[in-house]
Ligand SMILES: *[C@@H]1O[C@H](CO)[C@@H](O)[C@H](O)[C@H]1NC(C)=O
């Protein structure tokens with residue numbers, strides 16, 4: 215183990231020094247008792263799969279920029295291989311640039327607006343700005359790299375120049391990282407009288423690189439004899455099946471049938487990941503092909519490309535990129551020899567911390583995994599399927615937000631308003647909308663306006679989609695899947711499961727008492743009693759409410775009491791802690807109260823978690839979701855990084871999540887227990903580190919601090935006793951047609967979210983086992 219200091223310059227005025235403890239890890243080869251080597255990896259060599267960072271950490275920084283390369287080595291496994299797409303300038307100098315069209319990856323179009331050209335590229339007429347028209351001086355100093363993918367942040371764009379290939383190793387002290395050179399276009403350059411072959415042969419004498427790939431048979435087979443006696447590995451890159459390989463005029467599909475031929479000039483192949491695990495156009499994973507074992511039989515290594523944490527992946531993975539990687543490297547049948555990725559931290563974790571582990575759902579230690587409406591990332595919230603999935607995925611505690619029907623039945627529903635999580639607006643009850651400002655500003659169709667029979671039989675559940683503004687939809691096949699449950703159903707279901715307990719969330723108790731004459735707290739206590747929870751089960755019961763007067767009513771029971779702080783806060787007055795301790799053992803706080811962010815960049819870490827814990831309260835954070843758009847950029851679109859930062863960085867006791875499977879995978883990882891010896895990629899992210907890398911003019915605006923939690927926010931008047939009979943009035947029939955309200959989430963709970971990565975793995979393994 216050694217300490218390595220990475221220094222990189224972002225702009226002349228700005229120097230950032232990161233100290234990162236980089237550990238040298240073995241290659242995952244276990245040594246058994248006899249001292250012989252037994253590899254758990256089903257790669258060709260038996261070594262751990264390689265992580266290849268395409269243009270560095272290009273998921274965050276402009277592809278092939280010095281920041282992208284430096285950050286990749288800082289954040290990922292020390293074995294990470296840096297990928298460079300080689301392009302040639304007019305004077306024959308190689309640059310790392312991801313695209314033949316400079317306008318895709320630099321600001322050239324604004325610097326030289328009148329110099330657009332049109333050339334044939336593999337027979338296709340293509341307009342743009344091309345490297346062959348510019349000399350190396352212009353490329354290295356006259357233009358800046360930009361983020362070519364519009365959905366990614368452009369705040370890191372300014373003043374990073376393209377790097378000459380030979381400058382990449384110079385970003386690092388010895389030992390410099392392994393390099394992978396990709397020659398995407400040899401024929402194009404030769405039409406412009408530039409020889410990739412001469413360039414590659416000449417730099418091979420001046421610098422070390424480890425892999426050379428190309429999608430052109432002619433280039434690779436021509437140069438192969440020159441590298442036969444070297445350690446440089448030649449890799450044939452397959453493009454989409456229907457494309458024509460320009461030097462043989464065959465499709466890549468037909469070349470794939472002739473791996474024996476490929477083996478005559480290459481030691482490996484690189485394929486788009488869907489060659490291995492095909493995905494339907496509506497994003498469902500199909501059975502894997504035999505290409506990995508076919509390649510290995512031929513003696514070819516096989517690398518899978520196109521991985522990114524912010525791209526669409528099959529629903530089977532529940533939005534978890536780690537789960538996707540595991541299906542390629544740890545599925546019990548095969549492992550690819552490497553993955554090419556825009557977010558190298560995630561495969562580093564998958565290889566180093568998440569492969570070949572046993573997931574034990576019986577471990578109910580910290581962090582405690584609390585489901586949010588069941589596994590509501592995978593199934594409609596609070597349905598039998600969502601709860602079953604939460605149990606299968608290893609939640610420690612499953613949750614029921616309790617609501618009451620017009621006939622006094624307690625049900626589990628994510629909201630008191632049925633419009634968000636059921637098909638009520640398309641049902642005969644769409645006329646039962648009313649405006650009740652005590653509950654929410656918009657009109658709603660409330661649980662207490664329908665009978666349980668009506669809800670159960672006439673309505674269908676509806677998937678929640680918290681990220682629709684980004685057009686991200688949860689598994690459409692399960693849009694209306696599952697059945698609703700009463701609280702009694704839920705309590706009966708939970709008994710005997712591998713859980714540590716159940717959580718019951720009670721909101722709007724004051725409204726129910728005052729306007730419906732229904733004492734929900736007593737009804738919940740009675741339901742727990744009659745389900746035998748006071749003496750017949752080892753399951754713990756937690757009552758959650760954002761209104762302290764509800765929790766006060768449960769003081770007489772043995773249940774643990776969790777207070778939900780339903781606003782963003784910056785700190786907690788110590789007198790508030792004393793007040794909370796009078797009625798709660800734990801608190802649930804929003805993610806933003808721990809790591810406030812501006813434009814999705816975290817600005818700092820507050821002390822709230824430790825302050826509350828010092829005051830004797832356990833702290834849970836809500837709501838964690840797998841979808842990358844639900845996370846700050848600081849977490850790299852990787853839900854494992856986010857969980858890790860809350861658990862190790864902030865020290866929370868538990869997480870409330872739409873995707874309990876991902877939290878369970880995190881809990882089972884083989885690295886965090888190593889403590890300070892854990893590899894860099896599983897250390898919590900440096901909070902506020904990313905925002906510092908943004909040049910001043912592009913910095914997101916500073917935030918006004920959130921308020922302090924004061925005792926007046928915490929202490930509430932006592933719940934009055936129920937004045938009316940415990941069953942609310944039946945709904946009035948024949949009310950006038952309702953306005954057409956928009957679904958709105960309840961006032962208290964944030965809309966639910968997410969799925970887990972683990973379900974992918976489980977699904978894949980189940981599939982493979984059958
Ligand atoms: C650059 O190329 C990528 C990948 O082909 C594409 O998604 C993106 O839209 C392009 N960007 C520009 C600015 O042309």
Ligand SMILES: *[C@@H]1O[C@H](CO)[C@@H](O)[C@H](O)[C@H]1NC(C)=O
Pocket residue numbers: 349350351352
């Ligand atoms: C590179 O091109 C620029 C702009 O055309 C020109 O001014 C400069 O002299 C050239 N440099 C060399 C070394 O040819």
Ligand SMILES: *[C@@H]1O[C@H](CO)[C@@H](O)[C@H](O)[C@H]1NC(C)=O
Pocket residue numbers: 405406407
């Ligand atoms: C390449 O070189 C040949 C021979 O010198 C010349 O005729 C041709 O115009 C050149 N092509 C380009 C694109 O410069």
Ligand SMILES: *[C@@H]1O[C@H](CO)[C@@H](O)[C@H](O)[C@H]1NC(C)=O
Pocket residue numbers: 461462463
């Ligand atoms: C491929 O096809 C093109 C156009 O059809 C032709 O000019 C070229 O000679 C062919 N190359 C080979 C290797 O067959």
Ligand SMILES: *[C@@H]1O[C@H](CO)[C@@H](O)[C@H](O)[C@H]1NC(C)=O
Pocket residue numbers: 471472475
């Ligand atoms: C494989 O490719 C080589 C070279 O193009 C060719 O000679 C051979 O017939 C091909 N084999 C098959 C099975 O297509």
Ligand SMILES: *[C@@H]1O[C@H](CO)[C@@H](O)[C@H](O)[C@H]1NC(C)=O
Pocket residue numbers: 498499500501502529530691977978981
């Ligand atoms: C992916 O999910 C779909 C829908 O649930 C299922 O039909 C399919 O079998 C799954 N794919 C794999 C490889 O498990």
Ligand SMILES: *[C@@H]1O[C@H](CO)[C@@H](O)[C@H](O)[C@H]1NC(C)=O
Pocket residue numbers: 570571572
């Ligand atoms: C996982 O469990 C299996 C079977 O119980 C055991 O053989 C294996 O060693 C375990 N692996 C780890 C990493 O604990």
Ligand SMILES: *[C@@H]1O[C@H](CO)[C@@H](O)[C@H](O)[C@H]1NC(C)=O
Pocket residue numbers: 645646647648660662663729730942943945946949
């Ligand atoms: C819903 O129930 C509330 C409380 O009982 C009542 O005031 C309201 O009129 C009902 N709305 C409809 C549309 O039945």
Ligand SMILES: *[C@@H]1O[C@H](CO)[C@@H](O)[C@H](O)[C@H]1NC(C)=O
Pocket residue numbers: 723724725761762763764930931932933934
């Ligand atoms: C909490 O409950 C009390 C007692 O019913 C009520 O007076 C108060 O308005 C409630 N607080 C909030 C924020 O809803």
Ligand SMILES: *[C@@H]1O[C@H](CO)[C@@H](O)[C@H](O)[C@H]1NC(C)=O
Pocket residue numbers: 736739740743748
């Ligand atoms: C619940 O059961 C306990 C113990 O049997 C009893 O003391 C309590 O009164 C019961 N509460 C209700 C609301 O039934």
Ligand SMILES: *[C@@H]1O[C@H](CO)[C@@H](O)[C@H](O)[C@H]1NC(C)=O
Pocket residue numbers: 749750
């Ligand atoms: C649980 O309590 C109920 C009454 O509250 C009692 O009838 C029953 O025997 C108790 N069961 C056990 C296992 O103690």
Ligand SMILES: *[C@@H]1O[C@H](CO)[C@@H](O)[C@H](O)[C@H]1NC(C)=O
Pocket residue numbers: 748770771772
């Ligand atoms: C609470 O727990 C204690 C000890 O476990 C037990 O003696 C007591 O009867 C329980 N009280 C209730 C109301 O269940």
